[in-house]
Amino acid sequence: MDCIFCMIAEGKIPSTKVYEDDKILAFRDINPQAKVHVLVIPKAHIGSVDELKEENVDVVSHIFVTIPKIAKSLGLSSGYRVISNVGPDACQSVHHIHFHILGGEQLAEKMC
Numbered sequence: 001m002d003c004i005f006c007m008i009a010e011g012k013i014p015s016t017k018v019y020e021d022d023k024i025l026a027f028r029d030i031n032p033q034a035k036v037h038v039l040v041i042p043k044a045h046i047g048s049v050d051e052l053k054e055e056n057v058d059v060v061s062h063i064f065v066t067i068p069k070i071a072k073s074l075g076l077s078s079g080y081r082v083i084s085n086v087g088p089d090a091c092q093s094v095h096h097i098h099f100h101i102l103g104g105e106q107l108a109e110k111m112c
């Protein structure tokens, strides 16, 4: 499959990893929108939040319990934002589910 995040998960494309285990990977966004901008992905391909199935519950739960640990390791002690863009209206540009962690500075009050 021609999926850039699958290739990152397989190590075929380099990334700046900040966390990895057998199921998920977190790496620095190549075009950061905040001082700290990290993407968290499952290693197995899922297109988007819109395509989640019951069988994906375990990995999504794992992502969400790991996000605070990643945030802590990045020094995000005064907060951060977690975003997942879904589909064209949300400008999803990579069709492999990912959760943006944004922080390291005061973020805008408005999200869009």
Ligand code: AMP
Pocket: 004, 013, 015, 028, 029, 030, 031, 032, 039, 084, 085, 091, 092, 093, 094, 095
């Ligand atoms: P989205 O627009 O929500 O689909 O987010 C996709 C994100 O992936 C964007 O913020 C891009 O900057 C980021 N991105 C695309 N290619 C890479 C890459 N090779 N390494 C790291 N981040 C990437």
Ligand code: ZN
Pocket: 003, 004, 005, 006, 007, 044, 045, 046, 095, 096
């Ligand atoms: Zn993929």
